[in-house]
Every structure is written in structure tokens, then in C-alpha cells.
Amino acid sequence: MSFAKLKATRQAKQSYVSSNTPQNSQESSAVSPEAIDEQPVTEGIYKSIPEYLEIRTSSTSGRGLWTTKSCTQGQVIFAVKPHAAALSNARLDLHCSQCFGDGNNASLKRCTKCQAVYYCDSTCQNADWPLHKHECAALQRIAASGETSVPSEAIRCLGRIMWKRQKQGPTSGWTREVDLLQSHNKDIEPSAYELHTHLAISLVRYLGLSSPSEIASFGMASGADLANFVSRFVTNTFTVTDPSLAPLGASVSPPVALINHSCDPNAVVVFPRSRPKMEEPLMQVIALRDIAPGEEILTAYVDTTLPKAQRQASLRETYLFSCACTLCTSTLDVDPRESVWCPKSCGGLCPTPIEDNPLSRCAKCRAVLQKTDEVLDAVRIGQQALDKATGLQFSDPAKAMQLASKLVPILKEAQAALDTAVVSATKVVAGLDVVLRYGHPVRGIARAELGKLLAVDEPAPRAPGTPAEEAVRYPPSGARRLRLALETLLLARAELAVGFGAVNEGGAVGRGVREDIVRLERELGVWKKGVGEAWRDAKEAGRSG
Numbered sequence: 376m377s378f379a380k381l382k383a384t385r386q387a388k389q390s391y392v393s394s395n396t397p398q399n400s401q402e403s404s405a406v407s408p409e410a411i412d413e414q415p416v417t418e419g420i421y422k423s424i425p426e427y428l429e430i431r432t433s434s435t436s437g438r439g440l441w442t443t444k445s446c447t448q449g450q451v452i453f454a455v456k457p458h459a460a461a462l463s464n465a466r467l468d469l470h471c472s473q474c475f476g477d478g479n480n481a482s483l484k485r486c487t488k489c490q491a492v493y494y495c496d497s498t499c500q501n502a503d504w505p506l507h508k509h510e511c512a513a514l515q516r517i518a519a520s521g522e523t524s525v526p527s528e529a530i531r532c533l534g535r536i537m538w539k540r541q542k543q544g545p546t547s548g549w550t551r552e553v554d555l556l557q558s559h560n561k562d563i564e565p566s567a568y569e570l571h572t573h574l575a576i577s578l579v580r581y582l583g584l585s586s587p588s589e590i591a592s593f594g595m596a597s598g599a600d601l602a603n604f605v606s607r608f609v610t611n612t613f614t615v616t617d618p619s620l621a622p623l624g625a626s627v628s629p630p631v632a633l634i635n636h637s638c639d640p641n642a643v644v645v646f647p648r649s650r651p652k653m654e655e656p657l658m659q660v661i662a663l664r665d666i667a668p669g670e671e672i673l674t675a676y677v678d679t680t681l682p683k684a685q686r687q688a689s690l691r692e693t694y695l696f697s698c699a700c701t702l703c704t705s706t707l708d709v710d711p712r713e714s715v716w717c718p719k720s721c722g723g724l725c726p727t728p729i730e731d732n733p734l735s736r737c738a739k740c741r742a743v744l745q746k747t748d749e750v751l752d753a754v755r756i757g758q759q760a761l762d763k764a765t766g767l768q769f770s771d772p773a774k775a776m777q778l779a780s781k782l783v784p785i786l787k788e789a790q791a792a793l794d795t796a797v798v799s800a801t802k803v804v805a806g807l808d809v810v811l812r813y814g815h816p817v818r819g820i821a822r823a824e825l826g827k828l829l830a831v832d833e834p835a836p837r838a839p840g841t842p843a844e845e846a847v848r849y850p851p852s853g854a855r856r857l858r859l860a861l862e863t864l865l866l867a868r869a870e871l872a873v874g875f876g877a878v879n880e881g882g883a884v885g886r887g888v889r890e891d892i893v894r895l896e897r898e899l900g901v902w903k904k905g906v907g908e909a910w911r912d913a914k915e916a917g918r919s920g
């Protein structure tokens with residue numbers, strides 16, 4: 376197709392006609408109803424989006440998805456397989472490159488040609504072959520050139536989209552959806568421009584293109600088209616996660632990418648791994664709360680446990696907008712994301728002291744926060760530890776897993792270490808409860824982890840104290856601890872069923888929690904029986920004595 380024709384096709388795709396305004400709008404909408412002015416022409420595309428979702432366009436946030444029917448909390452609003460997905464380099468030898476599963480701990484089979492990707496079995500390998508045959512040749516070419524590392528997930532994901540669009544053709548629905556992804560090519564900052572240029576150059580090399588004219592075989596007319604394509608990728612890419620939310624790689628799904636952002640979202644995108652493996656990785660958009668007809672579906676693009684300044688900076692840098700959601704415009708005295716618990720334990724919060732203004736009081740009881748230097752140090756050390764742990768999870772997940780698995784035997788042997796871990800996990804859960812909406816998958820996962828820690832066999836359970844002592848002891852010991860573990864896991868299961876979808880039973884983690892609950896109920900039954908028998912024995916001994 377000629378450049379002029381391509382340009383005309385693109386312009387036709389981007390011409391929008393007027394539409395009705397929505398019936399009503401709710402508080403978490405990214406845009407006010409007055410701002411909704413257009414409805415894009417989308418005939419023949421976005422077929423995976425259910426009929427009750429409408430694409431509407433506004434001058435403030437572009438296209439978005441609006442529901443015309445009520446959605447209930449925990450409902451899967453829609454589920455799609457991404458147009459393309461690629462595992463991160465650190466995950467290549469740990470997961471199947473087709474279904475993204477971990478092969479259920481059985482050994483994965485390596486592609487004998489490129490030696491870079493792995494599969495569960497020949498079924499997964501055959502299913503991936505139509506795309507991997509191009510990728511395999513590209514990876515072999517890159518290795519033969521003396522390059523020791525495999526191209527990044529971004530390049531491999533972009534490569535997959537390019538080969539698929541070559542196969543589908545420029546006018547196919549699949550390609551049109553990709554071409555309609557929002558691009559910020561014209562507005563990007565110089566630093567982002569460098570990143571895009573670097574990605575585009577690496578992509579050209581990966582695809583093995585030796586002249587600009589070869590781009591035409593991918594339905595693109597010029598290097599500028601390629602740069603635009605890269606820009607679209609950056610704005611619309613999603614992280615694929617495993618069922619416990621650990622990052623696995625990058626993906627692109629144009630239907631899901633229609634959803635705009637809010638820091639107080641009414642929906643989440645997760646990969647609960649609830650379907651047969653050939654349908655995975657499947658992205659599922661789940662309602663975090665009941666959503667009324669006429670509301671916009673909104674997800675969060677950034678970590679909403681972060682303070683506003685960090686969220687805004689991240690949104691501006693990658694997505695080029697300033698968020699005006701309910702959370703960002705709220706005038707609350709104290710944001711739990713930037714506060715510490717009241718020193719008098721009244722349940723209130725004190726704004727985190729800052730060096731310029733170390734005086735901080737509890738917003739509820741007005742108690743003054745003492746030792747602010749220590750608080751500032753603790754915040755700094757905590758942030759450094761978090762950055763380090765997150766960095767390791769991305770760069771070397773195998774090492775992160777190895778370190779975590781080394782912890783388990785330590786916890787099983789040292790009561791004090793186990794109790795400290797329980798206390799820390801409890802603080803994480805309490806913190807997440809005040810910053811994230813009920814049912815958010817991060818809350819569900821954290822609560823499941825706490826429940827599992829409480830259920831670990833105590834190496835040296837404490838002898839019971841007086842009822843008054845026991846009432847304030849945390850974590851409790853013995854049967855009280857097991858009961859708390861059970862209650863925590865029941866709460867976790869309920870939250871996971873929201874965040875990962877009710878029909879998915881909370882995804883793989885939710886299903887694991889259900890098994891833990893059954894085990895604990897059995898164990899508690901044994902405790903009860905044991906205690907009952909001990910009472911009976913004692914009574915009988917008393918009678919005969």
C-alpha cells in the first residue's frame with residue numbers, strides 16, 4: 376500500500392462522528408458528561424468488547440469505555456487474549472512463552488533452535504509456532520551477531536505485533552485496532568523521545584530490516600510510522616502478571632487499552648489463570664465495586680498506594696496527562712498514603728513529617744508525633760528496602776523466589792522470626808486496608824499471605840497466659856492463632872473473589888486459599904477433639920482420684 380493511501384486510511388479511521396451524551400455520570404468518571412462529545416467509528420472492530428460497553432470520546436481523555444448496564448462487584452466485565460505478549464527476559468526460562476504458565480513445576484522444554492524460549496509441551500510450542508518462527512529466526516540472527524543478551528520484552532512484544540500485522544494485513548480488524556491505539560508521538564518530552572528512538576532502532580535491527588522500504592511489508596510507510604507505532608506501544612502496554620501479581624512480561628490489548636485511568640478505579644485488569652491453558656494468558660477486566668449504567672469503566676495505570684505527587688509524575692511521564700480524578704482532587708486533611716499511625720494508637724493518622732516541617736499531629740486525637748527523626752529514618756529505610764525487593768523481583772525473579780523460599784525454613788524454626796513476620800504482614804494489611812478499596816487484588820493477596828503466615832506451624836508456641844494477657848497478645852499462640860489464620864483466610868478468599876473475579880473463585884491464589892481453609896478447619900477440628908478428650912480424661916482422673 377502506498378504512503379498516501381496509508382495516510383488516507385488512517386485519517387478515515389480517526390475521523391469521528393457526533394454521538395449522544397451518556398445517560399448519567401458518576402463520581403469516579405475521568406470526564407464530566409459535558410465533555411463527552413464524540414463517538415468513534417468502530418464498525419467491524421473491537422468485537423471482543425461486550426455489547427453493553429460503549430466507546431465514547433471526550434476532549435479531556437479521548438476514547439473510553441462506558442457501561443450501559445449495571446455491573447456487580449467481582450463481575451468479569453470482559454476478558455480477552457492480548458493481541459501480543461512477551462515474557463520479560465528474567466522470566467524466559469521460568470515460564471512457557473505460549474501460555475505463560477510455569478509448567479506446574481515440571482521441566483519446561485527449550486526451543487532447540489533459538490535456545491531462548493521455553494514451552495510446557497509440544498501443544499504450546501505448536502500453537503506459538505506461527506509467530507515464533509519469525510521470532511526464532513530473529514533471535515538466532517541476534518545471537519549469531521555476537522549479542523549475548525536476548526532483546527528486551529518490549530522489543531520482542533513489538534516484533535510479535537509487527538509479524539502478526541504483516542500476516543493480517545493493514546485493513547484487517549486486528550491491525551485497525553492496533554493503529555487506533557492512542558499515540559502521544561507529537562507531545563513527548565525529549566527524554567521519552569530518546570527512549571522511543573532507541574526502541575525503534577532496536578526493533579528495526581530485531582526485524583532484520585536493512586532498508587527503509589522493507590517497512591512497507593509490515594503495512595507501514597516510513598520510519599515516522601514506526602516511531603508512531605512505538606509511541607502507541609509505550610502508551611498502551613500492560614504488564615502481564617501471575618496470579619499473585621508478580622510481573623511476568625509485557626502485553627498489548629487494544630480493547631482493554633480503551634479504558635481510561637482513575638486513581639480511585641472502579642475496575643482492575645488481572646490475569647487470574649482460570650481458563651484452560653491454551654486460552655491463557657487471558658486479561659480480565661473485573662468490577663471492583665457495583666458500577667451503574669452510564670458510568671465510565673476506569674482502571675488505575677499506576678500504583679495507587681503511592682502519594683499523589685508520585686502518581687501524577689508517573690502519569691505525566693508515561694501517559695502525558697494530569698489526573699483530575701476524585702482522589703487527586705480530594706481535599707482530605709490527611710492522605711493515608713503519606714501518614715503514620717497515631718502514636719497513642721487511637722486509630723487516627725498523622726501526616727508523615729517532612730524535614731522542613733517536622734511537627735505532626737494525629738488528625739483524630741491531636742496527639743503530637745514524637746521522635747520525628749526516627750520516623751523519617753524508618754520511612755527512608757523502608758522505601759529503600761521496598762525499592763531493592765521490587766528491583767530484584769523484576770531483574771532476577773529466580774533469586775527473589777530462592778530468597779523467599781530460604782525464609783520459610785527459618786520461620787519454621789524460630790518462633791521470634793515467625794512472630795515478627797506475622798506482625799509485619801499485619802501492618803501491611805492494615806495499611807492497604809486504608810488506601811485501597813475493598814476487594815482490590817493487592818489487598819486480597821496481602822491478606823492471603825498473612826493468613827498463610829498465621830497458619831505456619833509454630834516451632835515454640837507460648838504457654839497460655841491469663842485471659843487478660845491473652846486478649847492483648849499479638850500474634851496469639853496455639854488454637855487462637857489457628858482460628859485467626861482461618862478468619863484471615865476466609866476474609867482473603869472473599870476479597871480475592873472480588874479482585875480476581877467471582878466466577879474465577881479468586882484465581883489461582885483464591886483456589887489455593889480455599890484448600891488452606893479446608894486444611895485449617897480439619898486441624899482446628901483435631902485441636903477441639905484433643906482439648907475435649909483432655910478435659911474428659913482430667914474429669915475422669917478427678918473422679919477416680
Ligand SMILES: C[S@@+](CC[C@H](N)C(=O)[O-])C[C@H]1O[C@@H](n2cnc3c(N)ncnc32)[C@H](O)[C@@H]1O
Nearest residue numbers: 405435436437438557632633634635636694696
Ligand atoms: C491507554 S490510553 C486510554 C484510551 C485513550 N483515551 C484512547 O483514546 O485510546 C491512555 C491515554 O488516554 C488518556 N487518558 C487516560 N485516562 C485519562 C484521564 N483520567 N485523564 C486524561 N487523559 C486520560 C491519556 O492521553 C493517556 O495517555
